[in-house]
Amino acid sequence: MPKSQAIQAFLQMCNLPVRVVCRANAEYMSPSGKVPFIHVGNQVVSELGPIVQFVKAKGHSLSDGLDEVQKAEMKAYMELVNNMLLTAELYLQWCDDVTVEEITHPRYGSPYPWPLNRILAYQKQWEIRRKMKAIGWAGKSLEQVLEDVDQCCQALSQRLGTQPYFFNKQPTELDALVFGHLFTILTTQLTTDELSEKVKNYGNLTAFCRRIEQQYFEGHDKDNSGTAAARSAKRSLLR
Amino acid sequence: MAAPMELSCWGGDWGLPSLHPESLTVMAYAKFSGAPLTVNTINNSWRTPKGDVPVLISEDTVISQPAKILNFLRKQKYNADYELSAKQGADTLAYIALLEEKLLPALLHTFWVEAENYCSVTKPWFASRIPFPLSLYLPGKMSREALNRILLTKGGPPLYSLTEVEAQIYRDAKECLNLLSKRLGTSQFFFGNTPTTLDAFVFGFLAPVYKVCFPRVQLQEHLKQLPNLCRFCDDILTCYFRLTVSGHSPSGQDTADANLQKLTQLVNKESNLIEKMDDNLRKSPQHPPRKLTTLKLAAGGEESSPLNRLSP
Numbered sequence: 001m002p003k004s005q006a007i008q009a010f011l012q013m014c015n016l017p018v019r020v021v022c023r024a025n026a027e028y029m030s031p032s033g034k035v036p037f038i039h040v041g042n043q044v045v046s047e048l049g050p051i052v053q054f055v056k057a058k059g060h061s062l063s064d065g066l067d068e069v070q071k072a073e074m075k076a077y078m079e080l081v082n083n084m085l086l087t088a089e090l091y092l093q094w095c096d097d098v099t100v101e102e103i104t105h106p107r108y109g110s111p112y113p114w115p116l117n118r119i120l121a122y123q124k125q126w127e128i129r130r131k132m133k134a135i136g137w138a139g140k141s142l143e144q145v146l147e148d149v150d151q152c153c154q155a156l157s158q159r160l161g162t163q164p165y166f167f168n169k170q171p172t173e174l175d176a177l178v179f180g181h182l183f184t185i186l187t188t189q190l191t192t193d194e195l196s197e198k199v200k201n202y203g204n205l206t207a208f209c210r211r212i213e214q215q216y217f218e219g220h221d222k223d224n225s226g227t228a229a230a231r232s233a234k235r236s237l238l239r
Numbered sequence: 240m241a242a243p244m245e246l247s248c249w250g251g252d253w254g255l256p257s258l259h260p261e262s263l264t265v266m267a268y269a270k271f272s273g274a275p276l277t278v279n280t281i282n283n284s285w286r287t288p289k290g291d292v293p294v295l296i297s298e299d300t301v302i303s304q305p306a307k308i309l310n311f312l313r314k315q316k317y318n319a320d321y322e323l324s325a326k327q328g329a330d331t332l333a334y335i336a337l338l339e340e341k342l343l344p345a346l347l348h349t350f351w352v353e354a355e356n357y358c359s360v361t362k363p364w365f366a367s368r369i370p371f372p373l374s375l376y377l378p379g380k381m382s383r384e385a386l387n388r389i390l391l392t393k394g395g396p397p398l399y400s401l402t403e404v405e406a407q408i409y410r411d412a413k414e415c416l417n418l419l420s421k422r423l424g425t426s427q428f429f430f431g432n433t434p435t436t437l438d439a440f441v442f443g444f445l446a447p448v449y450k451v452c453f454p455r456v457q458l459q460e461h462l463k464q465l466p467n468l469c470r471f472c473d474d475i476l477t478c479y480f481r482l483t484v485s486g487h488s489p490s491g492q493d494t495a496d497a498n499l500q501k502l503t504q505l506v507n508k509e510s511n512l513i514e515k516m517d518d519n520l521r522k523s524p525q526h527p528p529r530k531l532t533t534l535k536l537a538a539g540g541e542e543s544s545p546l547n548r549l550s551p
Binding site for chain 1: 304325326328329330332333334336337339340341384387388391392418419421422424
């Protein structure tokens, strides 16, 4: 899932060792109800923003080398990713009827027995649809959402240009966040390939993802003791 | 371009052409790009606001959200972002997302949720501009929608009570204002000397916070500590909306002003052309006079920044 990949990437970039564990009740263990979260000693921190701050308080930061204007830019781009990419992913997962029926409901409800799986899935769907309505996305068609994704990818692609990372030589939390989302989009199987096609149109973005995957994830695979499900679900951009 | 365009939006007060951030954004963009819009402010007549506001009506097309309205204006060749590079265009999108995620919740809260503000200022103002009996119902509905939006987007755990959510959104808004101030620095506009889409959005969101007199004003106080943002709003109000900083707006002069602006632009263009012609004649008198077609092309190329000549 995009946030897990983003946080894993961020921690790898900080050179902090991380072990990935999959649990069905993860949402309930998390202090904010959101996954993923990290468990360090006796502290539990969830979501990318607080994790970045937690890690910074422990003395690791990726964005110290940026000046004030660059930090403002970085935060703005992170909001762009949250505003457009994340909302588009949620829309596709929960508001597009075909995807909901074939993929999301079965996947979300899989750890639970019937009828709990259906009830929880519908509850989550209703919650997400309410949110979409509040921010004005309920009236959007699939084409409009895909167009928004395209616009967002175009902006990211133009900002990245030919540099290795968004702020030239050093990766920052923005790189981790963008990687998380794009990697998930490129590797998740949906009913249509339109979403991943939109991203693939931008060569520098796919090259960016591949580069981060190679640099931060290839060597660490054997250290990760995930469950069998996680291992079989491991995907790669390099096939 | 010849089709008349009409914009329906909320009116203004306290020195602003409109109190509504989205309406203000569209109005500012129209001024920056030179689009001839007839602005109809919603008032106490029987024509009630239907659906989203602002709404642009051009011949048979009806367009309702600011982003879509701006796209439409761009397609009609009113493009304020003509001179931006690709990266600057990308930055525009990013900063607009920042405004919507971090500043908008606090703005909505100040206007529609904070009880003292809503009861003493917002509700009476909007109710006076909506015909009875809708005036009893519509402001309440807008308030509920604002609270809903804030809670659904910002209100999940670990923030369990409304006070915690409020504290968080104001923290985010103040941080957003700081970031905008750092980004603006000492320049006149966000991308140099000509205003663009981003300036329209920032102005649309900041000006209501800056100017409207509420009883509870923590966001306004924070904004007043950022003098470059205040100067940015005041500049746009004086240059583009012909309003003095103290807030007296000449009544019913919008069309006259627009015409005057157009006339001044034309005269400026003409005099520039004449100057150029003189220069050419002086430099190489034996060259045959330029064909009229080339002169027209030159005039077209200058259209991209006509407002440059007007800004003081």
